[in-house]
Amino acid sequence: MINRFLWLEHLRRHRSRIVAAIIRHLHDSDVHLMDEKVYLQAMNDATFHLDNLFTSLEIESQTLFNAYTQWANDLLTHSNASSATLSDFFEAVMEVLLLEVDDIHFTTAHYQRIEEIISQGFSQIKSAAGSASSAGTPATPLQDELKRYTQHLLASDRSGAAKLVQQLIQDDVDVKDLYRHLFHPFQIELGRLWQTNKINVAQEHFATAATQYIMSLLYEHILSLPKIDKVFLATCVSGELHEMGIRMVCDYLECCHWNTHYLGANMPESAVIQAVMERQPDVIAISCTMMYHIPKASHLIQRLRKADIPIPILVGGYPFNIDPLLWHKTGATGTAGSFDAIYETIEVLTGGEVLEI
Ligand code: B12
Numbered sequence: 440m441i442n443r444f445l446w447l448e449h450l451r452r453h454r455s456r457i458v459a460a461i462i463r464h465l466h467d468s469d470v471h472l473m474d475e476k477v478y479l480q481a482m483n484d485a486t487f488h489l490d491n492l493f494t495s496l497e498i499e500s501q502t503l504f505n506a507y508t509q510w511a512n513d514l515l516t517h518s519n520a521s522s523a524t525l526s527d528f529f530e531a532v533m534e535v536l537l538l539e540v541d542d543i544h545f546t547t548a549h550y551q552r553i554e555e556i557i558s559q560g561f562s563q564i565k566s567a568a569g570s571a572s573s574a575g576t577p578a579t580p581l582q583d584e585l586k587r588y589t590q591h592l593l594a595s596d597r598s599g600a601a602k603l604v605q606q607l608i609q610d611d612v613d614v615k616d617l618y619r620h621l622f623h624p625f626q627i628e629l630g631r632l633w634q635t636n637k638i639n640v641a642q643e644h645f646a647t648a649a650t651q652y653i654m655s656l657l658y659e660h661i662l663s664l665p666k667i668d669k670v671f672l673a674t675c676v677s678g679e680l681h682e683m684g685i686r687m688v689c690d691y692l693e694c695c696h697w698n699t700h701y702l703g704a705n706m707p708e709s710a711v712i713q714a715v716m717e718r719q720p721d722v723i724a725i726s727c728t729m730m731y732h733i734p735k736a737s738h739l740i741q742r743l744r745k746a747d748i749p750i751p752i753l754v755g756g757y758p759f760n761i762d763p764l765l766w767h768k769t770g771a772t773g774t775a776g777s778f779d780a781i782y783e784t785i786e787v788l789t790g791g792e793v794l795e796i
Contacts, residue, residue: 441737441768447497449544450536457535458485464531488528490731496552498733501559502762507730508560510634517636529557581612581620588621589628592646593638601653614657615694618687619778622650626683647683654690661693669789672720674702674711676735681728684756688724691778697785708739715748721789723750725771728757737769744770751788755781 450457462481466473473481488511495504508525515524533554539545579585584607591600604617629646632638638646671692673685682704689699700718702711715723723743727736736754743752754771766774772788775781 440741440770441498441734444497446545446549447493450539451493453539454486454489457539458482458489460535460538461485461489461528461531464534465527485528488525489532492532492553492557494731494733495556498765498768500762500765500768501556503730503758503765504556504560505563506758506761509564512564514634517634526561529561533557579620579624580616581607585621585624588625592625592649593642595645597645597649597652600649601656604653605656608657608660613694614661615691615778617657618691618694622654622687623778625650651683651686654687657690661690664694665696666693666698667696669722669785670698670700670718670720671722671724671785672700672702672715672718673724673726674706674714675704675726675728676732676739677705677707678735679727679729679732680704681756682726684728685724685726688726688755688778688781692782692785695782708735708742711739712742712746712748715743715750716746720750722785723748723752725752725754726756727754727759730758733758733765733769736771740770751785753781753784 459482462478462485466481491507491511492504495501495507512525536545536550536553540547540550584603588600588603591597591603604621607617607621608614626647629638629643633640633643671689673689675682675685686701686703689701692699700714700720702714725736725739727733740752740754743750751772752770753773753775754766754769755774755776759765759774760776773784775784
């Protein structure tokens with residue numbers, strides 16, 4: 440279970456004030472000369488870094504904080520900001536937090552814990568050139584098709600990408616392979632291109648929306664497949680906008696003859712619980728991409744358990760692929776990363792069932 444640390448709650452309660460103090464510390468006397476847009480951006484960035492730091496401490500995951508510092512460093516390097524910016528930021532965090540030590544809510548020992556996680560995070564950063572590159576990826580099926588699909592969408596050619604997929608269906612390519620070897624790697628590559636400043640937010644949004652559209656063209660086929668008497672109910676935690684991953688998982692499981700009940704992004708806890716009560720699924724799946732949403736996944740699981748719902752609960756998404764011990768801390772029954780591993784896991788959890796056609 441994820442512990443609720445009172446000292447972290449204390450810092451969270453004072454987050455806005457701490458963020459403002461960090462900005463003042465970083466920009467010194469220039470702070471009142473800052474353009475409003477620049478100031479708001481600095482506030483957003485600082486809040487984002489702090490939320491990730493506080494969550495790493497709360498879930499006690501050095502692994503995730505290391506991944507975060509690497510990611511933030513890569514992002515800043517590719518955005519042409521000075522590579523010292525992130526370390527400047529965390530130095531300012533330590534200066535500001537020193538003034539917060541009051542020996543009652545926030546002690547020297549807590550301060551040292553923060554110092555330790557930050558210094559370990561920084562000691563493992565690799566140069567951005569190596570860490571965010573896609574070079575050296577092994578050959579995969581549909582590799583050429585993936586290249587062409589990417590070319591179409593980066594050239595804003597949605598119908599070219601759709602025609603390519605329709606042709607693959609006509610050529611009897613397994614729909615599951617489209618998820619495994621086309622849509623999934625394409626979305627990951629899109630993230631890398633955005634992070635390394637090779638495409639902008641609009642290009643990323645366009646390509647993601649186009650992939651959603653192209654996936655929807657497959658639904659007639661996917662939903663008409665025969666189904667076993669099993670239901671997989673899937674949701675994102677509240678605040679979480681990344682729903683493509685769990686949507687793909689649902690489509691994939693429909694191809695494996697499961698029924699899925701997909702709730703999508705940003706689901707309020709009570710509505711998830713109500714849907715579970717009404718639908719009575721065989722497996723509940725909770726997806727979470729942003730690290731700072733992990734406590735919400737844990738909280739939702741606690742509420743489901745308290746409601747005496749004896750259904751296996753899986754958690755998964757980006758951070759769970761980085762820290763292999765994380766699922767356990769959320770109180771879930773398990774996790775899995777790849778489509779095949781997810782299918783195998785739910786088959787094991789529910790005893791398997793042979794499709795009778
Ligand atoms: C598309 C996208 C978005 C879209 C999402 C649209 C949508 N409809 O889903 C939008 C524009 C909303 C978005 C917003 C943001 N994004 Co975004 N996004 C992406 C991107 C490019 C692709 C996501 C995706 O489709 N992945 C493909 C799927 C298949 O992968 P997946 O989700 O991991 O799912 C797999 C497994 O994890 C698993 N799985 C998933 N869920 C579950 C659940 C269970 C129970 C199980 C068992 C398994 C499982 O199954 C899948 C198959 O293997 C990723 C890049 C990436 N590497 O993922 C960035 C990425 C996740 N985003 C990122 C960021 C920073 C953001 C923003 C903060 C940007 C901003 N400044 O606003 C916001 C945050 C929004 C929020 N509050 O949630 C970063 C996160 C980095 C980090 N360290 O935190 C990434 C990694 C980009 C990058 N490389 O920098 N994003």
